[in-house]
Amino acid sequence: MSDYLYLLLFLVFVQSRDPERWVVYADAPESALRDMDFGDTSGRSHVFDIVQFLDRNPPASRDESRQAFDLLLTLFQDTDARAADEYFTPLSVSRVMARALVGRGPVARRLHDPFCRTGELLGAYLDAVAEQGGEAPGDISGRVPGEGAQRLARMNIKLHGAKRPHVVLGPRAPAQPADFDGLLGSVDAVITNPPFGGPRAWRDAPPSYWRYGVTRSLEFDWIQYVVSCLAPHGRAAVLMPAGAGFRGSAEREIRARMIEDGVVECVMALPAQLFERTAIQTHIWFLRAPCGHPENVLFVDGSDLGTMATRTRRTLPDADAGRLVRAYTSWSGTGHGGTPGLSRAVGPEEISAQDHRLDPSLYVRELLSSTAAFDDRAAAKNRLAELSVNVESLHARARAADADAAEQLRRYGL
Structure with missing residues (x-):
């Protein structure tokens, strides 16, 4: 998994930052493996598909490439952290x-x-x-x-x-x-x-x-x-x-x-x-x-x-x-x-x-000297209701962010 993600990261970077080299990769995808010294021979089957897909679906902007790289890097870090005992x-x-x-x-x-x-x-x-x-x-x-x-x-x-x-x-x-x-x-x-x-x-x-x-x-x-x-x-x-x-x-x-x-x-x-x-x-x-x-x-x-x-x-x-x-x-x-x-x-x-x-x-943190803050039950009930609404709002935003991330990762076969 980490080798595949590293390959994706490298290709996303080159497509965004080095258009001339990307033209070479589009014509001869195996040259990407030589450039990155990719020792895993199974990567040859992946690189053709990835390069062709990325070439047909270029990023709309450099900012989109950066966002995609960040998402892929987060996945790579999580995978590598488990293998290498690192804390990114x-x-x-x-x-x-x-x-x-x-x-x-x-x-x-x-x-x-x-x-x-x-x-x-x-x-x-x-x-x-x-x-x-x-x-x-x-x-x-x-x-x-x-x-x-x-x-x-x-x-x-x-x-x-x-x-x-x-x-x-x-x-x-x-x-x-x-x-x-x-x-x-x-x-x-x-x-x-x-x-x-x-x-x-x-x-x-x-x-x-x-x-x-x-x-x-x-x-x-x-x-x-x-x-x-x-x-x-x-x-x-x-x-x-x-x-x-x-x-x-x-x-x-x-x-x-x-x-x-x-x-x-x-x-x-x-x-x-x-x-x-x-x-x-x-x-x-x-x-x-x-x-x-x-x-x-x-x-x-x-x-x-x-x-x-x-x-x-x-x-x-x-x-x-x-x-x-x-x-x-x-x-x-x-x-x-x-x-x-x-x-x-x-x-x-x-x-x-x-x-x-x-x-x-x-x-x-302030130590409470008494329980006076909890005496007003109506105020406490209103506060709990307000917190419930805030929590639901945060969950909705989290679901929307997850959906957006999943859509971006789908483009890279993840």
């Missing part, structure tokens, strides 16, 4: 991270993802820039651990508007890559979903980018590497496991030092069950370049948002994603503003009193 970034999460980062502005001139998987986050950033009518960054770079992901990432990023993305091979940990000196303190925006959950192994002296402390945690290795890449006015969006916000020992000390240095701007809690194969809850850490003194931190608790798309998987509708993005982009960066029940800005003193835990639910 869901489209809804990619959009929240990218739109929030772009919304704080200005648009980056130099954009980087140090673990860009299939390029989903870099592509989402480019989409967010286009939505605002901005100009795509001139310098876009990323690192991936394997050649297959490297090819997919390059195709994906180009389809989303990058002209010459620089995607290179790199390890699953920052490690002090060969190009580190070229990135140090020079990146306007970093957006990434790094691997987490395992120990960080190192034998020699601690890396130079460990500004906030020695760690055996892969997550805090990555987070310190990201900070070291930021230009003086740079920002970053990093997907982190929820546990990184409250685990103790060395991780607590690193969080404390990051707060004291003014690096953490916002921590946003996402719902659980957004990822294929795991119910893990994740947070987005929005970071800024160090300023040398503590600042207020915005906490956004979106853990109760979203709807169940399947029995085991949740998705974030556009309305919920928009609430999260606006909670961050509308914050002035000062004061103790926020939206009751969703977000709240917290001063460094209160964070210190909470043992430097960065868990949004700890600061946003």
Whole structure:
């Protein structure tokens, strides 16, 4: 299945981005297999049918090609995640991270993802820039651990508007890559979903980018590497496991030092069950370049948002994603503003009193001192009726979106 999807992705990309090569494929479909180094001989029977079908049914626009590529990539990621123990970034999460980062502005001139998987986050950033009518960054770079992901990432990023993305091979940990000196303190925006959950192994002296402390945690290795890449006015969006916000020992000390240095701007809690194969809850850490003194931190608790798309998987509708993005982009960066029940800005003193835990639910959710809120039965009944209507509306929109996706995939024999 994954080989067939990879073949489809490659052909959709070429048809959209390289018309001259597509003419060659239309005349000699087997040349596509040579170009992509497709080792599976069974692909020969598929490629003739696919090329002929696509040639007879060209996309109406480049935007349609991009949408088709995104749908196919989501299927590929879900299939590959089960086989390769990977956790690709869901489209809804990619959009929240990218739109929030772009919304704080200005648009980056130099954009980087140090673990860009299939390029989903870099592509989402480019989409967010286009939505605002901005100009795509001139310098876009990323690192991936394997050649297959490297090819997919390059195709994906180009389809989303990058002209010459620089995607290179790199390890699953920052490690002090060969190009580190070229990135140090020079990146306007970093957006990434790094691997987490395992120990960080190192034998020699601690890396130079460990500004906030020695760690055996892969997550805090990555987070310190990201900070070291930021230009003086740079920002970053990093997907982190929820546990990184409250685990103790060395991780607590690193969080404390990051707060004291003014690096953490916002921590946003996402719902659980957004990822294929795991119910893990994740947070987005929005970071800024160090300023040398503590600042207020915005906490956004979106853990109760979203709807169940399947029995085991949740998705974030556009309305919920928009609430999260606006909670961050509308914050002035000062004061103790926020939206009751969703977000709240917290001063460094209160964070210190909470043992430097960065868990949004700890600061946003208000404990009810009494049951007075439930005394008005008529109001409660009206509220339940309103919620029922909203749920039905969301289900209807989900069914319409599923039907549209199924129609697009039908064109590719899926």
